[in-house]
Every structure is written in C-alpha cells, then in structure tokens.
Amino acid sequence: xxxxxxxxxxxxxxxxxxxxxxxxxxxxxxxxxxxxxxxxxxxxxxxxxxxxxxxxxxxxxxxxxxxxxxxxxxxxxxxxxxxxxxxxxxxxxxxxxxxxxxxxxxxxxxxxxxxxxxxxxxxxxxxxxxxxxxxxxxxxxxxxxxxxxxxxxxxxxxxxxxxxxxxxxxxxxxxxxxxxxxxxxxxxxxxxxxxxxxxxxxxxxxxxxxxxxxxxxxxxxxxxxxxxxxxxxxxxxxxxxxxxxxxxxxxxxxxxxxxxxxxxxxxxxxxxxxxxxxxxxxxxxxxxxxxxxxxxxxxxxxxxxxxxxxxxxxxxxxxxxxxxxxxxxxxxxxxxxxxxxxxxx
Numbered sequence: 208x209x210x211x212x213x214x215x216x217x218x219x220x221x222x223x224x225x226x227x228x229x230x231x232x233x234x235x236x237x238x239x240x241x242x243x244x245x246x247x248x249x250x251x252x253x254x255x256x257x258x259x260x261x262x263x264x265x266x267x268x269x270x271x272x273x274x275x276x277x278x279x280x281x282x283x284x285x286x287x288x289x290x291x292x293x294x295x296x297x298x299x300x301x302x303x304x305x306x307x308x309x310x311x312x313x314x315x316x317x318x319x320x321x322x323x324x325x326x327x328x329x330x331x332x333x334x335x336x337x338x339x340x341x342x343x344x345x346x347x348x349x350x351x352x353x354x355x356x357x358x359x360x361x362x363x364x365x366x367x368x369x370x371x372x373x374x375x376x377x378x379x380x381x382x383x384x385x386x387x388x389x390x391x392x393x394x395x396x397x398x399x400x401x402x403x404x405x406x407x408x409x410x411x412x413x414x415x416x417x418x419x420x421x422x423x424x425x426x427x428x429x430x431x432x433x434x435x436x437x438x439x440x441x442x443x444x445x446x447x448x449x450x451x452x453x454x455x456x457x458x459x460x461x462x463x464x465x466x467x468x469x470x471x472x473x474x475x476x477x478x479x480x481x482x483x484x485x486x487x488x489x490x491x492x493x494x495x496x497x498x499x500x501x502x503x504x505x506x507x508x509x510x511x512x513x514x515x516x517x518x519x520x521x522x523x524x525x526x527x528x529x530x531x532x533x534x535x536x537x538x539x540x541x542x543x544x545x546x547x548x549x550x551x552x
Contacts, residue, residue, distance in 0.1 A: 209253075210251040212227065212255070214251055214253065215253045218250070219243045221240060221243070226248075230248070230297055266507075267323055267324050268297070268299060269298060269300070269322055270325055270326070270327070271302075271322070271325070271326040273305060273327070273328050273329060274302070275305050279445075280475040280477065281445060281473045284493050285329055285495060287496065289500050291497060292499075292504075301319060301322060303318075303319065307332065308332075309337075312337075313341045316338075317341060319345070324345060325345050325348070326345050326346070326348070327347075327503060328347055329350040330351040330352065330392065331393075332391040346506045358517050358518065359518050359519070361520050362495060362523055363522055363523055364397035364401060365400050366522070366523060367490070367523030367525070368401030368488070370488065370525035371470050372409055372442075373409060374470075374486075374527065375531065376410075378531060378534055379533055380411070380468065380534040381412060382414065382437055382439055383406065383411050383412070384413075384432075385413060386417075386433065386441060386442070386452065387399065387419065387444055388418065388445065388448070392444075399415075416433060417429070417432070419444070421444055422447055425451060426448035426449060426450060426451020426453075426455070427454060429441075429443075429448070429451070430451070430452045430456055431455070434456075438467070439467060439535055443469065443470070445471060445473045446473045446478045447473075449472075449478070449485055449530075450481065452469050453469055453481060464483070464530055465532065465535065466535060470488070471485050471486070471488070472487060472490065473487065473489070474488070474489035481530075483530050484530070486528045488523050488526070490521075495521055502519065
C-alpha cells in the first residue's frame with residue numbers, strides 16, 4: 208500500500224499536522240523539523256494527494272496574483288518571486304493582468320476568490336473604498352500599496368527618492384525634473400513625497416512634468432518637456448519610462464549625461480544593458496513577491512485574515528551607473544523663468 212501522512216509523521220517523530228504544514232507551508236515550520244519530514248517522506252516515497260488534502264482542509268491548493276501590466280519587466284520579476292514561494296509551498300498560481308485598468312481589479316478579485324485560497328494584489332490602482340467593497344472571502348495581501356487593516360508588503364520609495372536626489376545634488380544638479388507615473392499609483396505618491404522632502408532638504412528646484420503612462424511611450428512623450436524645463440537632471444517614475452526618455456534624447460542628439468542626467472527606478476534587467484547604462488533606484492522585486500506569499504501563507508495557516516494586519520517594508524537602493532554625471536556648467540534656459548507642469552498622460 209502507498210505510504211500515508213500518518214506513516215511519514217511516525218517516521219519523522221512529529222504530528223500529522225506538522226507533516227502537512229512542512230509540505231504545504233514550509234516557511235511556517237522549523238527548518239530542522241522540515242528537513243526531517245522531507246527525509247522521511249522521500250525515504251517512504253510519500254506523495255501528497257492535493258485533491259484529498261483539499262477535501263480535508265477545504266483548501267484549493269491555489270493562490271492568485273493580480274498585476275497591472277505583465278509586459279512591464281518589473282512585474283515579471285515580481286511574478287517569479289511569487290511563483291517560487293508558491294511552488295515551494297506546493298501551491299499552484301493563477302495570474303491575472305489588469306492592463307492598468309483599475310476597474311478590472313475588483314472584478315478579477317471576485318473571479319479569483321472562487322478558485323484560490325488567497326490573493327496577492329500587486330500595485331492596485333483602485334480607490335481604497337472600492338477594494339474594501341470587493342466582498343472577497345479569500346485572504347488578500349497587498350504589494351506596493353498600504354491600506355489600513357490590510358496586510359501589505361511595501362518598499363521604502365520615499366527613501367529611494369532621497370538617495371536619488373542626494374546623488375544628483377552631490378553632482379551639482381540644482382534643477383531636477385520628475386516624470387510622474389499614474390495618478391492612482393500609491394508608489395508614485397510615495398516617490399513624490401520623498402522627492403519633495405529631499406528637494407527641500409538639498410535646496411533643489413523640483414519640476415513636476417506631469418503624469419505619464421508607465422511605459423516606454425510615456426518617457427518618449429516626456430523628454431521634450433524635460434529639455435524645455437531647464438532641468439539638468441530628470442528622474443523617471445520607472446526604468447521603462449527612463450528608457451523612453453533616453454530614446455528620445457538620443458533622437459534629438461542630446462548627450463547623456465553630459466547635457467542632462469537621467470535616473471530611473473526599479474532596476475529591471477535591461478537597465479544595465481542600455482548605452483549608457485541606466486542609473487536607477489533598485490527595488491527588491493523578487494524578494495517582495497516572495498515576502499507577500501510568505502505573509503499570505505502565514506495568514507492562511509493561522510486563520511488571522513481578520514486580525515490586525517501585519518506590514519512589511521523593504522529597502523530601496525540607489526545603483527549608480529553611467530546616465531548620471533556632473534551637472535553642466537551652464538544650466539539649460541527656462542522658458543519664462545519658472546517651473547513647468549506638463550500635460551498628464
């Protein structure tokens with residue numbers, strides 16, 4: 208007869224519930240205990256039956272992940288972190304892409320709710336009230352968003368922008384432009400908060416160019432405004448936007464960083480492949496995805512989805528490459544002699 212979970216528990220000297228946790232939610236089990244369970248399971252040839260486990264626990268063995276745009280390499284890296292943690296806990300993963308449509312988030316939450324045990328909602332664009340009214344039974348962990356009463360994994364975006372502004376200030380830049388992301392992006396609001404505070408601390412003039420789509424085309428559209436603003440450096444909402452800026456600046460034969468410095472955010476893999484390589488604020492994408500699943504599994508194991516929500520904040524780190532340099536001796540002329548605000552994207 209095929210070995211049972213009782214056989215594994217007996218061989219490992221633990222309870223059946225510990226065997227179940229070690230195989231389905233390894234982050235919640237002492238590493239030495241888990242190793243003993245895995246050794247016993249391997250020696251006996253035990254294979255957990257997901258369908259049977261579902262009948263006993265009432266769980267589906269599935270997790271859900273909702274992201275704004277899978278074509279953005281940032282979210283691809285998040286997916287890998289989420290998937291690695293889910294696979295390690297013997298969960299399957301359902302992935303949904305809202306295509307930056309906030310209205311699709313609640314609909315997808317409700318649809319996935321019927322098929323999964325818990326959901327990671329990454330960088331949601333919906334208002335807090337809409338998310339609260341979603342009526343989702345599954346545990347939900349937010350990533351790149353903080354809402355009172357909801358567990359979340361976030362990144363210290365404000366500190367990342369502090370590092371960026373202080374870096375540019377040390378290079379002599381006194382007028383810095385910012386190409387903002389979506390108005391509904393929580394990360395963008397945190398970056399703007401950090402930028403304004405750091406600009407004040409360093410005595411820098413911050414030029415807000417407007418809100419642009421968080422895509423390559425958004426950077427292309429913002430580049431001419433950045434040049435016209437008189438800024439000697441421009442910070443982009445993300446690396447994809449920064450790549451669009453570099454493309455348009457190259458087309459206009461503007462030398463980076465000799466004439467203007469460019470700084471991105473996220474540290475996607477291709478940011479190091481550009482010429483010149485992109486200076487950026489690195490966001491721990493894979494780690495954040497994994498942390499969100501670990502938090503979600505802990506909530507599922509303890510049944511504390513309604514308890515005071517834990518939050519985890521990860522650090523951002525400036526990565527200096529070749530698109531930032533010493534400010535030009537003569538600042539760019541400013542039309543009208545004042546800060547500009549560009550059209551929204």
